[in-house]
Amino acid sequence: MSNIIIKNIPWIKFIPVTAILFAVLVVAACTKKDNEIKGLAYDPPGSTITTDKEITLQTKKTYNFNNTGLHVSNEFEGARLNDFYQVNDSVYTALISPENAPINNSGWYAFKIWADKQQDITLNLSYDEGTHRYIPKISNDGIEWTAFDTTLIEIDTSEKFASLKLSVDQDTLWFSAQELITSSVYERWEDGIAGLPYVDKKIIGVSSEGKSINELIISESANSNDYLIIIGRQHPPEVTGFFALKSFVETITGSSEIAGEFRNRFNVVVIPLVNPDGVDNGHWRHNIHGVDLNRDWVNFNQPEPKAVKDELSKIVSTGGNIIFYIDFHSTQKDVFYILSLESTIDENYTESDNRKAEENYSLMKEWLTNLQNKLPDYNVHIIDTLSKKTSPTFDRWIQKTFNAPAVTYEVGDETNRELIKKVAECAAEELMKLLNDRQHN
Ligand SMILES: [Zn+2]
Secondary structure: OHHHHHHHOOHHHHHHHHHHHHHHHHHHHHHHHHOOOOOOOOOOOOOOOOOOOOOOOOOOOEEEEOOOOEEEEOOOOOOEOOEEEEEEOOEEEEEEOOOOOOOOOOOOOEEEEEEOOOEEEEEEEEEOOOOOOOOOEEEOOOOOOEEOOHHHEEEOOOOOEEEEEEEEOOOOEEEEOOOOOOHHHHHHHHHHHHOOOOEEEEEEEEOOOOOEEEEEEEOOOOOOOEEEEEEEOOOOOOHHHHHHHHHHHHHHOOOOHHHHHHHHHOEEEEEOOOOHHHHHOOOOOOOOOOOOHHHOOOOOOOHHHHHHHHHHHHHHHOOOEEEEEEEEEEEOOOEEEEOOHHHHOOOOOOHHHHHHHHHHHHHHHHHHHHHHHHOOOOOOOEEOOOOOOOOOOHHHHHHHHHOOOEEEEEEEOOOOHHHHHHHHHHHHHHHHHHHHHHHHO
């Protein structure tokens, strides 16, 4: 019987082919596993999937309560308020939800509140898919802000609910998770910097909603091909990261001798706002397609990282040499993340590539050591194990693609604003000094 089968269906002939096919599949599966994109330890599920996701847009409106004469609005750039309702004559609840979920816990909110006549109210902040993270910032004009007194905020044990007392009257009170720094604020700041004779501003791409992604090019150097790259605000609520970026860039464009020498030797490319749609829509983390942009640096499914990639690739393909990168972010406290040495060298790389990786690492360390020496009362907190080789983050893409030092400069949500400015100023000075000296040698 079996003989007949062998005779009629000569499957034995296919054994070598089948075996080879099987071996290929096994190898492919293993290779795929090694190259599998891995997010960071704290990422919610699915964050490394960067194809478009469905998001829920907030309804833009003004809520009017005729019985008390109270009004609340989210009809402005950067606002977030998903619902607002009255509990009784003096108690109101603001519902705050993210653009989509799962999502990192960065519950952004921003709204305006006023009343026909002065009244004291209790305002509840109720979070969906997250907990209370940001100390409210309040303002009378949307420009000058102060932090709300934390001793007057009650947070329940689940931290999904915070309650505070507010006095409201006819003057509009701006109430926001952080200072409002939206795309129009960036435009004004960029235009100011671009007024300097050695700064140019250009558009390198557009977001999904058609907002421009801008670049500042700082250079007084006629013949240098060396570039420092600075980017920021991939994540919408990370306003303190912008404060550091702003101070850092203004130190480079400033009038000090070190800065002048630096601009004569190096070019600086700044892309201050990578996620304008997320910022202007008051998102917690993602762009308008519900994607974490700092997890899209492998697949480039979203237009914003792709615009940055294309621009940097163009600089390199036209002879540019990228010597240092800084990506500004915010988190609970100030941290400088650098890629660990063991994750940037590899036995499969050439000896000179590995030597370069070692030099990159020591350059980052030397910069941050110098910064610590400059600021003895401040703790320069360095973490060098942030991401894996397979991480789809900007810093890892930079390191893999251009073998250059890549630093993620994280600023605490509530770090004193003057301190942010001072540390970033010193950080820029120390980096310029170090790179100026290196080029002398
Ligand atoms: Zn971030």
